[in-house]
Amino acid sequence: MDNPFVYGVAADNAHFIGREDEARRLMMNFSNGINTILISQRRLGKTSLVNNVIERMADNKNVRIIKMDAFACKDESDFYVMFATEIIRQISSKAESLIENAKRFLSSLVPKLSVEQSGDISFSLETTDKQYNADVLSLPERIAVEKGIRIVVCIDEFQQIGEFTDSLSFQKKLRSVWQHQHNTNYCLFGSKRHLLMNMFGKASYPFYKFGDIIFLEKIPVERWVEYIQRQFTNTGKSISSEICEAICSYVEGNSSYVQQLAWLLWARTDTAATESGLELAKQDLLQQNHILFLNYINNLSSFQIRAVQAIAEGHTTDLSTSNVIFDYRLSSTANVSRVKKALEEKEFVEITGKNVELSDPIFGRWVLRNLKTYI
Ligand SMILES: Nc1ncnc2c1ncn2[C@@H]1O[C@H](COP(=O)(O)OP(=O)(O)OP(=O)(O)O)[C@@H](O)[C@H]1O
Ligand SMILES: [Mg+2]
Structure with missing residues (x-):
């Protein structure tokens, strides 16, 4: 098969x-x-x-x-x-x-x-x-x-x-x-x-x-639901549309991660996919990327790491405000601009107007779980 x-x-x-x-x-x-x-x-x-x-x-x-x-x-x-x-x-x-x-x-x-x-x-x-x-x-x-x-x-x-x-x-x-x-x-x-x-x-x-x-935009969630359910059914297993939607939402519609997380859940499923199976599959996904993400971090300066952490924690539009600069020790607005530019050039973030987002949604989730240990 x-x-x-x-x-x-x-x-x-x-x-x-x-x-x-x-x-x-x-x-x-x-x-x-x-x-x-x-x-x-x-x-x-x-x-x-x-x-x-x-x-x-x-x-x-x-x-x-x-x-x-x-x-x-x-x-x-x-x-x-x-x-x-x-x-x-x-x-x-x-x-x-x-x-x-x-x-x-x-x-x-x-x-x-x-x-x-x-x-x-x-x-x-x-x-x-x-x-x-x-x-x-x-x-x-x-x-x-x-x-x-x-x-x-x-x-x-x-x-x-x-x-x-x-x-x-x-x-x-x-x-x-x-x-x-x-x-x-x-x-x-x-x-x-x-x-x-x-x-x-x-x-x-x-x-x-x-x-x-x-x-190129993200593939619509309905298409993913259809596909994931079909692949489960064709292999004698089943999955609810809600769990398929939860897969897409966790990886923010990134095509490669949708397929990877669906695969990890499929591998953990005997007959019918469950919410608790999905939680374990999410951990597998973070675990499989752990070394890669540690390498990402090794290529960043401490300012860049703290900015990544701020963005992962939701500061996508207010990175240059004095509160965020103080909490994440980002030094000054001029420094935040420099850091944002460097992160963009390294393809870590995408900047649209005032909004800064991490390019890799799973890296963001990994940062939320692990980064405190490294800074
Ligand atoms: N149309 C699609 N249908 C289903 N899965 C897809 C589709 N497009 C991409 N994928 C999933 O996303 C993964 C990455 O696809 P692909 O290599 O085409 O992306 P890319 O945009 O060229 O990536 P990169 O930015 O690394 O060059 C594939 O391995 C597959 O898991
Ligand atoms: Mg390509």
Whole structure:
């Protein structure tokens, strides 16, 4: 039997629920040449959604979707190699050999191209060579024109390019080439909301107004209730809708944690899920994340830890007031601003106007239980 719940990997098949509107909008954009930027809190389901759309559009002969992940790219040169390799690999049908396509579309790279024993290809590139770079960036467009199709390049963990040396001029280069491509468009997304918001939402950045920005929302509770009950029933167990709602509420609708807590409760259930089973499953969830959260804390200064504690204890809008500054020894309003900014940059908190929230709801719950011991 398959696991009734999944977390830690993208959700697919029977584990993928909801997202009808978002999938429709992505498919419209992909078919009509509109660039898309997908942003959400951590682990809400960006990768799962894009995978689902790619699968749903697999039979569309006019649109070819290519997916890559920039996570492992440390610099511009890695990016070009990944970009060229994934495009050549994914546009080559069984009938066309990788090497033929590589030679045809990347002739300037032929001396740098090698075929591995597995039959796969690999490139080596000199980032400084402008000709190679231009050839690589124009690759999807040249293929799209020749094949008379539209190509969509989806790049996960796109915020990674923000870490490259001289990232802004690289971003400028990408934007200036990509915006002139009429048969290729891009879907850019990643897990660092704050960095992506800067990259795409600030007028001073090259990718400003690059495309349709979609903010992924939480999956509605009714969908989760339906899903959790179905997964319990299919495995000979049962769960009330109230307990399903309690799962969603405890993890504040975070998709990954809903699946993880549902799984922990399922594992503790013989026939029918109970409230007391849920209490134990919540403890399991905190316990499973204990080491991870201790590591989080180790990466924070004592001011940052005390601010996290204040936020976890409900001071989401009044962090800069004199009472809170006094109670949590935060020094001054100027210091609170600095601390908030640093926590935002580390992706610990999300700031909307005056409101500051912890990005990870379970970290917040763990802080409430454990932090007093550590400060
Ligand atoms: N549509 C969905 N239906 C059911 N579960 C989902 C769905 N989307 C996400 N999940 C759950 O959330 C987890 C994280 O999903 P995914 O990796 O797609 O999120 P992400 O937003 O790409 O995460 P990250 O911010 O780490 O890149 C999955 O492992 C799964 O448990
Ligand atoms: Mg992801």
